[in-house]
Amino acid sequence: MKKFALITTALVFSAGMAAAADPLEGMWRTAxxxxxxSGLIKVAxxxxxxxxxxxxxxxxxxxxxxxxxxxxxxxxxxxxxGGGKYSGKVYSPDRGKTYKSKLVLSGATLNVSGCVLGICRKGGTWKKVN
Known part of the structure; x- marks a missing residue:
């Protein structure tokens, strides 16, 4: 019985951890x-x-x-x-290019920048939409 209770507790705890959404998830209005x-982006x-x-x-x-x-x-x-910083890729429709990106999250704003072949670009500040 004790073993069952421990396993159940572990499963409930891990399910709670998996259900926690990343702060970047949600709707963002681009610069x-x-x-x-501009656009409305759904991050998931x-x-x-x-x-x-x-x-x-x-x-x-x-x-x-x-x-x-x-x-x-x-x-x-x-x-x-970690620390509100993200890395990945961002596609820029106006230039038709995909950039290696750096995203910095601060509250309800997201500063977007990226580089491709040594050419870097600021994507501006995106705003969280509720």
Missing amino acids: KDDNGN PCGAKLCGTLIKAYGPDGNEMASENIGRQIISETVND
Whole structure:
């Protein structure tokens, strides 16, 4: 009986740990790109890493617009490095390039930057959407 109680306690504890969401998970509004467009990204687990999919696109006027990138993974292969820092990949629709990314989470803001072939770019500050 004691053994059963220990196993049950361990299973409940590990299930609680697995259910804890990473602070990066959720909806994020991107900064405007070179064309003045922005997007709504849904970040969720994909395997042991985090990915972010473009859910909506917005034009320079802030109104929702059609985009061939809806449904595309904008954030991929992203891992929590601790202390609010993340690394992975970010796709930039305005340039058609995937950058090795650095993400820094601070409360409800996410500073995005990345490099490809030694060329680095700041992706601006994304805002958490409730």
